[in-house]
Amino acid sequence: xxxxxxxxxxxxxxxxxxxxASAVATQLTARxxxxxxxxxxxxxxxxxxxxxxxxxxxxxxxxxxVVPSGGTGSARFEPSALAPGMEARVTLRQPVGEALxxxxxxxxxxxxxxxxxxxRFPVFVxxxxxxxxxxxxxxxxxxxxxxPRQLTLTSFGADTLDVAGIAHKPHWLxxxxxPRASSDDPQSVQLRAVVLPTAALGELxxxxxxxxxxxEQPTVAIGVRAQVYGEVSxxxxxxxxxxxxxxAPAVQEVTLRALDARPLxxxxxxxxxxxxxxxxxxxxxxxxxxxxxxxxxxGRLLPRRDxxxxxxxxxxxxxxxxxxxxxxxxxxxxxxxxxxxxxxIQVRGDTGGRR
Numbered sequence: 001x002x003x004x005x006x007x008x009x010x011x012x013x014x015x016x017x018x019x020x021a022s023a024v025a026t027q028l029t030a031r032x033x034x035x036x037x038x039x040x041x042x043x044x045x046x047x048x049x050x051x052x053x054x055x056x057x058x059x060x061x062x063x064x065x066v067v068p069s070g071g072t073g074s075a076r077f078e079p080s081a082l083a084p085g086m087e088a089r090v091t092l093r094q095p096v097g098e099a100l101x102x103x104x105x106x107x108x109x110x111x112x113x114x115x116x117x118x119x120r121f122p123v124f125v126x127x128x129x130x131x132x133x134x135x136x137x138x139x140x141x142x143x144x145x146x147x148p149r150q151l152t153l154t155s156f157g158a159d160t161l162d163v164a165g166i167a168h169k170p171h172w173l174x175x176x177x178x179p180r181a182s183s184d185d186p187q188s189v190q191l192r193a194v195v196l197p198t199a200a201l202g203e204l205x206x207x208x209x210x211x212x213x214x215x216e217q218p219t220v221a222i223g224v225r226a227q228v229y230g231e232v233s234x235x236x237x238x239x240x241x242x243x244x245x246x247x248a249p250a251v252q253e254v255t256l257r258a259l260d261a262r263p264l265x266x267x268x269x270x271x272x273x274x275x276x277x278x279x280x281x282x283x284x285x286x287x288x289x290x291x292x293x294x295x296x297x298x299g300r301l302l303p304r305r306d307x308x309x310x311x312x313x314x315x316x317x318x319x320x321x322x323x324x325x326x327x328x329x330x331x332x333x334x335x336x337x338x339x340x341x342x343x344x345i346q347v348r349g350d351t352g353g354r355r
Contacts, residue, residue, distance in 0.1 A: 027055075027056045027057045027114055028053055028054065028055065028056065028061065028109060028111065028114055028117040029053070029054040029055075029056040029117075030051050030052070030053050030054070030109070030117055030119055031051065031052050031054075032049070032050075032051060032052075032121070033050040033051060033052050033089065034050070036121065038102065038121075038122040038123060038124045039121070039122070039123045039124070040123075040124050040126065041096050041123055041124070041125055041126070042125070042126060042127065042128050042216045042217040043096070043097070043098045043100070043125060043126075043127055043128075043217055043220070043221075044095070044096070044097070044098065044217055044218075044219055045095070045096055045125075045216075045217070046093055046094070046095055046096070047092075047093070047094050047095075047096050047105055047121075047123045048091065048092065048093045049091075049092055049105075049121045050089060050090065050091045050092070051089075051090045051091075051092070051119050052087045052088070052089060052090070053077070053082075053087060053088045053090050053109055053117060053119075054082065054085070054086065054087040054088075055082035055083065055084050055085060055086050055087075057084060057114070058084050059084065059113070060081065060082065060083055060084070060113070061081075061082045061111055061113045061114060062080055062081050062082070062111060062112060062113055063077055063080045063081075063082070063088060063109060063110070063111050064080075064110045064111055064112055065110045066090055066092070066107055066108070066109050066110070066119075067107060067108055067110065068092075068094060068105075068106070068107050068108075069106040069107060069108050069118070070106065071094055071095070071097075071105070072094065072095065073092060073093055073094030073095070073105070073107065074092075074093050074094075075090060075091065075092050075093070075107055076090075076091050077089065077090040077091070077109075090109065090119065092105070092107050092119065092121075094107075096123055096125050097125075098221055099125060100125050100126065100127060100132060100133070101124070101125060102122060102123075102124050103122070103123050103124075103125060104120055104121070104122055104123075105120070105121055105122075105123055106118055106119065106120045106121075107119045127217065127220070128155050128156075128157045128214050128216050128217035128220075129153055129154065129155045129214075129217070129220050130153075130154045130155070131153075133223070134151055134153060134220070134221075134222040134223070135151075135222065135223040135224070135225075136149045136151055136191075136193050136208075136222060136223070136224045136225075137149075137224075137225050137226075138195055138224075138225065138226035138227075139226070139227065140227045140229065140233075140237045141195060141226055141227070141228055141229075142228075142229055142230070142233070142259070143195075143197060143199055143201065143228050143229065143230050144197040146194060146195035146226070146228075147194075148192050148193065148194040149192070149193050149194070150178070150190055150191065150192050150193075151190070151191045151193070151222065152188055152189070152190050153188065153189050153190075153191065153210075153220065153222075154185070154187055154188040155187060155212065155214050155217075156187060157214035157215065157216050157217065158187065158212070158213050158214050158215075159186065159187070160186040160187065160213075161186065161187050161188060161189050161212060161213070161214070162189070162212060162213045163177045163189055163191075163210055163211070163212055164210075164211040164212060164213060164218075165210070165211045166208065166209070166210050166211075167209040167210065167211050167219060168207070168208065168209040169206070169208045169209075170204070170206035170207075170208075170224060172195060172196050172198070172199035172200065172204055172206075172226075173193055173194070173195060173196065173199075173206070173208070173224060174193065174194050174196055175191060175192070175193045175208055176191070176192050176193075177189060177190070177191060177192075178190035178191065178192050189212075191208075191210070191222070193208070193224065195226050195228060199226070199228050200228065201228050201229060201230050201316055201317075201318070201319065202227070202228060202306070202319040203225075203226075203227050203238075203306075203319065203321050204224075204225065204226045204227070204228060205223075205224070205225040205226075206223075206224055206225075207221045207222060207223050207224060208221070208222040208224055209221050209222075210222070229318070230316050231258060231259050231260050231262075231314070231316070232256055232257065232258050232259065232264065232311065232314065232316075232318050233256070233257050233259060234254050234255070234256050234309075234318050234320055235254065235255050235257075236254065237320070237321075238320070238321045238322070239252045239254060239292060239307075239320060239321070239322040239323075240322070240323055240324065241294050241302070241322065241323070241324030241325075242324060242325070243324075243325045243327055243331075244294065244296050244324060244325070244326050244327070245296070245326075245327065245328075245329065246296055246297070246298065246299050246326055246327065246328050246329075247296055247297065248296055249293075249296070250293065250294040250296050250324070250326075251291060251292065251293045251294070252291075252292045252294075252322070253289055253290065253291050253292070254289070254290045254292065254320055255283060255287065255288075255289050255290075256287065256288050256289070256290060256309065256311075256318060257286060257287050258286035258287070260286075261285070261286045262286060262313070263285055263286065263313075264285075264286050264287060264288045264311060265288065265311065265312040265313075266280045266288055266290065266309055266310070266311060266312075267310045267311060267312045268310050269290070269307055269308065269309050269310070270307070270308045270310070271305070271306070271307045271308070272305050272306070273305075274295070275294060275295055275302055276292050276293065276294060276295070276307060276322070277292075277293045277295070278290060278291065278292060278293075278307075279291040279293075290309065290320075292307065292320075292322065294324060294326070296326045298326065299326045299327055299328050300325075300326055301325050302322070302323050302324045302325065302326075303323060304321050304322070304323040305321070305322065305323070306319040306320065306321055306322075307319070307320045307322055308320075
């Protein structure tokens with residue numbers, strides 16, 4: 001029994017209203033119609049998956065639209081009006097493109113009656129060809145003197161692999177299909193490519209897309225790149241400052257040589273922004289050394305861009321791509337430049353920019 005004082009206080013206090021039963025808010029639920037395991041597709045395929053989207057609340061819900069949260073895709077659904085407990089069948093379709101490996105595809109179910117419901121499903125994209133990531137890298141080549149490069153492409157998706165045509169190629173590249181000899185593997189084709197004499201100077205990159213008779217993946221893209229120089233060569237042709245501690249010195253040198261033995265003098269160097277300062281010194285009648293000093297006063301990422309060297313008495317400039325990263329002390333940097341994905345760089349304040 002409560003003490004008398006406590007009983008008196010309880011009787012004097014206003015009675016609290018009974019707690020009303022909380023209403024179930026309008027909400028959407030989602031589940032896979034069947035398996036939720038990753039879809040296995042070839043490059044360029046269409047990923048399709050069906051979900052059952054339900055009304056888990058106690059009020060009607062109307063589905064206005066279903067839209068991809070990234071990329072291009074389409075969706076169809078019915079019904080659009082859901083009474084409590086009802087489910088709509090939502091089928092999603094989206095091209096997977098050329099990226100290989102495990103990916104996530106997501107769509108949003110939009111309703112004016114509730115918040116968006118995200119639908120996600122995994123896909124694993126593979127190539128029907130070997131190598132999986134075909135490339136033609138010409139390296140550093142003189143315009144007009146580039147040796148042809150050859151690539152062997154294999155697919156087990158057809159008894160005899162045939163090239164139906166070249167759907168796309170860079171304008172600076174010539175590509176032909178090498179005729180197959182009777183002793184050659186029927187499931188392989190050889191492509192021969194050469195950089196045209198009319199190619200622009202500097203760093204060139206693009207891709208060749210060929211059409212084949214492989215039904216699972218009728219097109220395949222081949223990456224191509226070249227660093228083309230004219231009468232003046234640059235070594236190294238590409239400059240990477242790597243990871244540099246803020247405030248530390250960062251200097252790279254590039255040697256320019258005239259292949260026609262004419263005198264070489266730098267008239268000016270242009271750049272995007274003001275990251276670099278330049279100085280030059282002669283290393284011979286047809287040679288000049290360009291000193292590139294990076295401003296490291298503030299931390300920042302320098303994405304790949306060009307320093308363009310203009311030379312006295314010469315029409316064609318020399319473009320030197322450069323990149324780098326200026327970081328603060330004790331910054332962990334992963335996979336920068338030529339550093340592999342298995343290595344880490346730690347730049348400490350007392351290293352003077354050394355790795």
